[in-house]
Amino acid sequence: MTESDWLTEGFEKNRTRLRAVAYRMLGSFAEADDAVQEAWLRASRSDTGAADNVAAWLTTIVARVCLNVLRSRRTRREEPMGVHVPDPVISRLDGTNPEEEALLADSVGLALLVVLETLTPAERLAFVLHDMFDLPFDEIAPMVGRSPATARQLASRARRRVRGADLHTPDPDVARQREVVDAFYAAARGGDLDALVAVLDPDVVLRSDGGTARPDASVVVHGAAGVARQVLRFHQPSAVARPALVNGAVGVVLTMGGQPFAVIGFTVSRGKIVGIDAVADPERLLRLDLAVLDD
Structure with a gap:
């Protein structure tokens, strides 16, 4: 050789x-x-x-x-730099491929x-x-x-x-994480502020990165009431939420008109959402590999 x-x-x-x-x-x-x-x-x-x-x-x-x-x-x-959420690793709910597993070893959450x-x-x-x-x-x-x-x-x-930083370890049961996130979206679709607050930890943190193209979507919000109001303010009823794993935890890929609108990762701990990290930067979304979610 x-x-x-x-x-x-x-x-x-x-x-x-x-x-x-x-x-x-x-x-x-x-x-x-x-x-x-x-x-x-x-x-x-x-x-x-x-x-x-x-x-x-x-x-x-x-x-x-x-x-x-x-x-x-x-x-x-x-x-x-303002609000910056790093690139998410997106994979199907039924598991990750070997390269994704290498990227996510050691619980490298967003x-x-x-x-x-x-x-x-x-x-x-x-x-x-x-x-x-x-x-x-x-x-x-x-x-x-x-x-x-x-x-x-x-x-x-x-x-x-x-x-x-007091990072939370996600609940190990992905199905349970999914139930909590589903309840979150049901409350958002219904415009139910109280139901949203109920699934959020009192000290929940929302980080959203809209990049230079969507500065209105770049925010950091602390606390259940503030996060719930922010979610209702920016909720898009026409958006389609595709379930996914985002850095190994339950998340969603939002699309509008077939185009990616946001990738959102949730940290669910002890049955409550303690963290929400969203990438809503159009330029970065177009560079992400969303084909992994295709059937």
């Missing part, structure tokens, strides 16, 4: 893992795919003789690419990805690579130009931020 063949085989074998790393780092499928492609170009131009562990070597390359993307984002962003957006690039890299992919700090340290001890501190700070 030639060196080129060895590298190609190793890259293809690890492609799914590399995309999972990039998705956790960037929260964007388009940027994740670009990062994996850039990692391949860099790897193919490198001396592979010193790469004893091709998986770790390729992971290091894609992580460095992602770190550059995150740093570039912060440099370009002169104004606060709420967690929202928290990761608040970390510094170095904190995010240290947390993702160590806590999610078990890379040792002596391998992470050179990527961020710090000592292993400092890399450990970066991951620790990120971990405290994640814990401080």
Whole structure:
């Protein structure tokens, strides 16, 4: 086997893992795919003789690419980004395919990805690579130009931020999650404010990202009464709700006139909706793979 063949085989074998790393780092499928492609170009131009562990070597390359993307984002962003919900992983209610399973390992819900957006690039890299992919700090340290001890501190700070966000673990019974979300939509269709409040946790948080095309749809609302009023205000009776799993939890894909209108993920915990994360940005919706829901 030639060196080129060895590298190609190793890259293809690890492609799914590399995309999972990039998705956790960037929260964007388009940027994740670009990062994996850039990692391949860099790897193919490198001396592979010193790469004893091709998986770790390729992971290091894609992580460095992602770190550059995150740093570039912060440099370009002169104004606060506002509401941003990362790209959702959409799958059928009857299960996910192997690539989706890799993307969703470690319960990577949309709420967690929202928290990761608040970390510094170095904190995010240290947390993702160590806590999610078990890379040792002596391998992470050179990527961020710090000592292993400092890399450990970066991951620790990120971990405290994640814990401080008080993320809820979804109820394990997807059928029960579905019942709660169905009750939510029945109340919305009936315009029943009290019924909506009844299925919402008192401290529920709604995040909706409409992008630049739909700034009116970009909101963060806290509390059951406020969320219920917001839902009734923006409810579209003509929208068709297609059940789906969104990052492994129950959600819906809303379409109007056959076109995607929003993707909504729900976090249901202890029989109540504690989180609603919606992507309503038309440009991003068109880039999502909704064919997975087709019969």
